[in-house]
Amino acid sequence: MKHPDIPSFAYKLFKWFCKDHLYEELEGDLEESFLANKEKYGLKKARRIYTREVLKMIRPTVLNKPKSGPGYQAALISSYVTISLRNLRRQKLFSFINIFSLSVAMSSGLLVIGMISDLLKFDEFHEHKHEIYRVISSATYQSRQLETQASSPLGLGPEIKQQVPNIQVAQLGRRLQGTATANDKKIFVKGIYADEHFFDFFTFDLIKGSKQNGLKDPFSVLLSESFVNKTFEDSNPVGETIDIEGLGTLKVTGIVADPPQFSHLQFEAIVSLSTTSILARQGIIDKSHDQWENLDRYYNYIYIPENQEKTSVIAWLNNNAPTYYKDPDNFKASFELQRINEIVPGPNISDSIGPKMIYLPIIILSVIAAAILLSAIFNYTNLSMARSLRRAREVGVRKLNGASRASIFGQFTVEAIILSLLSLGLGILLFRVLRNGFIEILPRAEEMVSLELTPQLIGWFVLFAIATGLIAGLSPSIFFSRLSSLRALRSGKMLKALSGISFRKSLIVAQFTLSIIFVMAVVITHKQYSYSLNNDMGFNKDNILNLRVQGNDPQILKSELMKLPEVSNVSFSSYIPGVGNWNNLQLVDARNQDSVWVHHIKVDDAFLENMQIELVAGRNFVPGENDVRESTILVNETFVKNFGLGSPSEALGTVFNVEGESVEIVGVIKDIIYANLEEHINSFVIRNTGEYQYANLKIASSDILGTLGSVEQVWDEVDANHRMDAAFMDQQIEDYYEFLVDFMKIFGFIGFLAVSISTLGLLGMAIYSTQTRMKEIGIRKTFGASEGKLIYLLSRGFFKMVLWAILIGTPICYLLFDKVILAQNVYRTQITIVEIGGSIIVLLLLCMVTIITQTWRAARTNPATVLRDE
Template sequence: MIAYNIKSALKSLFSDRKFTLINVVGFAFAISVCLAISLFLLQEYSYDGYHQNADRIVRIIDSNKNSSNIDYRVKDILLETFPEFEDACLVQRETSPTNINIGNKAFRISDIMSVDNHFFNLFSTSFLSGNPSKPFENINSAIITKSKAKQLFGSENPIGKEILFERTNLLTITGVIKDFPANSSISAGLLLNAENDDFKFSFSCEKYSDKSTHRWEFRIYALIGADIDRSVLSEKINSKLGSLKPYINKIGFLPIKTMYLYDSTIGSHSKRGNPELLKLLIAIAFIILMLAVVNYINLALAQQNKRNKTTGIKKSFGASTSDLFVHFIIESVIVSAIAFILSIVLVYALSPLYTSVFGSSINIYSLLDTSVLLGLLVCIFIIGCLIGLVPALVLSKSNLNDIIKKTSTQGRNQSYFRNALIIFQFTVSVVLMICLLIVQKQISFVKNKNPGFAEEHLLCLSMPYLPKKEKSNAQLLVSELSNYPFFKNISLTNGVPGHINFTMGSGIENTDKEISVPCLIVDTAFISTFQFKIVKGRNLEPGDYRKVCMINESFYNFFEFTNLENKRFNNYRDGGLEIIGVVNDFQYGSSHNKIEPLCILFVENSNYYQLNIKIAANSFPSAIKTIKEKWEEIMPAYPLTYQFFDDWFDQMYEKEERFAKTIGLFALLAIAISCFGILGLAIFSAEQRTKEIGVRKVNGAKTYEIISMLNRGFSKWVAIAFVIACPIAWYAMHKWLENFAYKTELSWWIFALAGVIAMGIALLTVSFQAWRAATRNPVESLRYE
């Protein structure tokens, strides 16, 4: 019986090829979206779960400061004082590109971490060469990954090879490990020994500080004993901080398995996911699948009259309602199965597009995993049963007398139901379209908003970490470039607006307010290079080295200053810093947040890691050529890397750009699936009204009149969908824009434009079919009837 039902279902599907094709293609796109999103979600939610003891590994944080920057001495104190900790390790990631030399070759790499030997006890790593029990043989040992070894040494054996790190430390490769998995938030290509004091100092964000007074802050990861209650343990530690007190205010734990998605601490320096994007993708997958389901139900119900003849014949030969029900369910399962096979091809073909949207590649080969494939097949079977449920119930219960008489009392109710489903489809499409337009408008707004300084024609060079004997080369480069007229201003800094990695706790004399503020380490040319306005006081001068600082207007207002007389930081070295000037508020962070207090500090001969050059308009080719020549002349051992500042500044909005890409892609898919459905209904409507169209043509109806008649119903449904979609989209975007301190307006024309686009797409979809029906020879239409 099953074989007969399958054969009969296939025959029915092939007899209505147009509708079957529409259903299969729509479902294939919907399932491909769901598969791609599922693969991405599996990857994102599996981060750091591959470690053997992932459930017991935590990062130590300072809860009071919401910071992951912890003094390295905390590790040993915890292990000695609290037996609940089985092990702990130090981890510090370099935040800017670093120069290494191998023989005569120079490299500039950024995937470097400083760790201790305990790192390999906590985290699952596979050694290909070296001693796993003691990876670092001495403080100048280094561990390298397989891919990084190939990049640096080619096919040679890296064990025993020497690397000159920042032209100061000669390191020896003592181990090779497998690459960290893609779903690891803690990864690097080169691992250095954290017990080397030079790395503790050089890896710090406070590279200008004296080594003798430096705190040497790391990320500390700990392995907590099994069955230990973390909340009880943290309370125990905080109740008797003792020797920890100088180094941490209040201890907290961040589980490593949640770190990737939910880490909001300062100084994390590890990869972070976007949980909001994941929630959006889950909602989109559900919506896209629902649109395809609606298409199937709509087209199946639309064909009821057409299929009543077959149903009546089967009933007259004794087929029961349950037999017919099974037949229609088998049809829908077959459609789902074909669509599933096609969707795998689509996922593979569209994987570059999905990678661009997600910001991460998806592993399509995980679909070949037996458990995953089995789970997908079960899901496809369930979906097939569910989508066929409504048509099967309606079509299998058709009354035999109604079929013979060609009458039905359900026709009008089904028509209302189909119309409601079309309205639902276009409501979703219009909502997504409005959201896309508003997101793009907001991104354009924040990118084009006046940041409070001149960002045009600025080139940022990445400066190497120079050893003491070469520090003067930075100033020499500035001096040489200053001789050329197309270089308007040149400034050395640690950090620029949009990329500030250093914060400084500060208080003001004679006040009880304290604040932790982002701090820019700059030279005296910084203000003129970026063209900030000095609203009070004066600019930095060469004699101000480590004696004074400047602040922004928000800082000035926070402390409610009325003037700058005798205003000093009091929680700093040598009695504090005199505040000598106030600059205008400028955008140094994302537009999500209001402009907060900021400090600008002058540190002469610092290890600046950026050189910012203001170039005259229309002089870029000759300017860049000159920079390359002078760099090669003064610092030939270091590779030159540079970037235009406005491109770098715009990187703050990568999250929003990805959000817009996501909505854009899936809005197009939603519209395409909706159009498949409306096209199928247009074909059905034209076929059902063939006789009416022929009669109207014979009676002198014009082609455009018939096209208008066939389009009228669809236009009405899209208009109703637009009315429903507007308040939904307005509310959703109003809530989204609340995340921004500086935001665009929800302009009426965006809603109108989305409506016009939706109406245009719908009419274009159905008009061709309407035109074909309207231009058909009426004699053929009547003969056909």
């Protein structure tokens, strides 16, 4: 036995490396020497001498021959696998519960791994992916920081290329879309603008044409292979012309292969960027498109060779770029570099040129998947600990026959890994079944992920399963490996620590805490969705058909539409209120010349009546009063309050300057939700300038399909070049809040998994608990206990744990939604006892069915049979 003053590390090291037949003699000599040195030199020096002597003994004649080598390790692992499979077959029910719950949980983890694997493929196919950067910009307007944009000024590219040596620049532009006419066919096309350096930067295959000259001349266009197949079919389009709405006639100079799915640049057509300068001179696009103050629409990509530091580029962006702004106190922008393969996934920046996936959804889904997986791991740990008494005797016998801690630890770890790998097979089947639904519930996921099984992805799945097995088996492995053979062979009454009651209870509580959170999340999200659709926005959204004007004369369109008996009224607006759109307007207060920004919409004189917007003071627009010069505006109640204009009636006649013109407030409307439920109602101006994007048709017919057909006939007569684009306003608002439905689907799916796994774990525990208490049940029945009393006795412990979970999970979910998620909405529903109580009742009913089915069966058992077996 080790002397208490001997240093533990040195003693354990000696015990580990010393040969068995030398150990007892050498250990005695070391101890005698230690005690003598302690008397002579003191404790500290004696310990140092002891450690030095132990280190001197590390030599071949003393070292114990390790049990290693490929043959030994293979035999050891084979033994672990054989014992593990035998234990899994012996405990079929518990093995099924563990495998099924783990496979269900792993399927969610596999979906997230598949999604992350796909997202990490974005732009990896480019040859120079590590050397290409995109310039992103952040503007400051009147000391107010605006959101970061993926775009940057068109003038930045030529300047930085000229002033920073050894770099190359490629420039792109977006907003290329419209109806294309080619080969006597009309088809909608979307694409990008690009300069002649496009193929120097990006690795896209050009099937026909010249990479150097295909985008050099104005009004040149490269078409994607799929677009060519839809329009020109088998003929060669190179050299032919194509008309695109708003651009005119373009010459086809080549065919480019369809961009891979995992590319942030998606296009059906690429038009030469030099075309935009001519379009600006023609007034088709904004003439200020190339000014430094214009951060929208254009993108600068910089190629920095691998052997060159990017510090010179960053220094130019930080020091030189701001000098191009004439009035930096009023407006300026700062710039950063973003590597091309870090765009998707990437930070949340606006004005993206292609599909966008920010980090937050990935983090949320990963956390949720990890929570679900932990729930299944809890099941394994819980059931393993519950079966501890039976397995403890097995461990005790093995230790008496010479099994070490390491071998016991390895045995239980291998058993968990085997179970995890078996679960992986079923998990992959569930992955294949759930993948399409998973893609559907994630916004725009079909554009960014495919979740196709590839050898690489399967390899990640196997590693994930092994890691899951290691985590699941960690607690049982440590517990059983540390168990002494004497304690393991004692009776169950003596092994209080072995039963792990408190630990197992905490796992069940943790599982059902997750379950109640997910159930409540679904219920609360559904209520917020219903609230969003039914909330009074201050205007009529029923039976309003919004029709895109697409450049047609509003008066001609209105005249023809009003001939339809199904259309009772027609108004016009620059955008659709209530679906997240708004425009900014710089307004100058004529009283003090202060310049402020407000939100505004452009409408005709029929808009207020058609949308049933209430005037609280003043009048509506008079037809024709703003045709020559804008002279009147309408404002909302918040505008009156923010500008200190007194009452709505007192605000009438106040003059402001809008775009150089003096305008007078002639009417005040009641506040409406012109943006969405997430935004505060701010100062809002209604203008009457004749620039409209939508016709708002008031439908007075129950025959919706027939009405749409009649409207389409009128549209075709007015405009034969464009397809009708129309939708009902209530449906547009519903579509805008579709993200809540997606949110609800995700929580519903995850909640279903969490509840299923928790219920399975509870079922396993209930079965095992009733099996181990059969003798007690028999004795109680013999002494007259009723079935109801026995059911109560067997069930109360489980219900206490579920109630604890409810007490913990309910305030967590309430605070999460009330203070964080719903707090993002200015107009939101309130969480009431109905949602909380309903969620609790649902969970309690599930638990009740699970527990009582097992306890009722045990309570009905014949006590004579039980006691005879005992």
